[in-house]
Amino acid sequence: MSKETIQSLIDRYIDVSFSVTKKEESLMTEQLGSEITQDQHYILRYIYRVGSCTSTKLAEEFEVKKSAITAIINRLWEKGFIKRTRDEMDRRVVYLTLTEQGEIFYQKIEEKINCFVELFMSKFEQSEMEQFIDTYEKLNQVLIEIKDKQ
């Protein structure tokens, strides 16, 4: 592969990944409305899917410090979406779950997000989108390997 080709691919990748991330964020923020932010949505999504988890787990999963999680959970808790339950066996641990209100709210926004993602996916042939996501997932694996090597 020539040096120019590589450089061109690198530049295209940096440009397009930045642009798409930016636009998706702004369009998804519209779907979410003013009640909740992007980051809060991802936290809600995670807890909804696993049912219950701890701050430590969230911090690992989202690759941020625990105090960052505390801040987000506090905001979700103030909105009435999150329940905190102390583990009676190990009283240091706090389990985080969605309240009923939190579940209902999440399901509502999940549907909106799904519609939005489906909308832009429908502009592609299924095979092209499958190939795209396959490579995207492979890229994710590559990045995990790079991180591990450090």
Add this chain to the structure above:
Amino acid sequence: MSKETIQSLIDRYIDVSFSVTKKEESLMTEQLGSEITQDQHYILRYIYRVGSCTSTKLAEEFEVKKSAITAIINRLWEKGFIKRTRDEMDRRVVYLTLTEQGEIFYQKIEEKINCFVELFMSKFEQSEMEQFIDTYEKLNQVLIEIKDKQ
């Protein structure tokens, strides 16, 4: 396309785009060092490429309000990377350019970022990466159309 297939693609897309964005951000932040943030890097990159531009232009390009640009530019200015020049014809306008120090600094980090992107790209066949970026750019266009329709 069956409903399950679509839903599976949607879920995979949301998961992988979130994960990759997160990992790239954290790995790129490492390359950038403590001197500069991700957003500051993208602003620097933009000005480096166009040579000179205004706050209004940056605000449009990055899809944020002008006051957000002022904040970032102030930080880059404090570091000595940015020069502000008033237009003598239209004295409302301020042209932003890189100082010599800013150019040298940008070139240094650009090389690091290039190495990093090249590193993970080298794990793919060229044809696969080209196909991936093609679809990625198509996705960018689709998102632009969706935004315009609103």
Add this chain to the structure above:
DNA sequence: AGAGATAGTTAAACTGTTTAACAATTAATG
């Protein structure tokens, strides 16, 4: 029993963001 590890919180500081108000300047209109 005491030392060290772990889970979570709090407080301070910083970056990036929006909204709203503002100053300076230019453009448009009667």
Add this chain to the structure above:
DNA sequence: CATTAATTGTTAAACAGTTTAACTATCTCT
């Protein structure tokens, strides 16, 4: 020409998310 509009950029206040460092409470391990 004078006044009103619009535009450019800044400032200030408020908020979300982040890190670092200190702290409390609890558990683990000799």
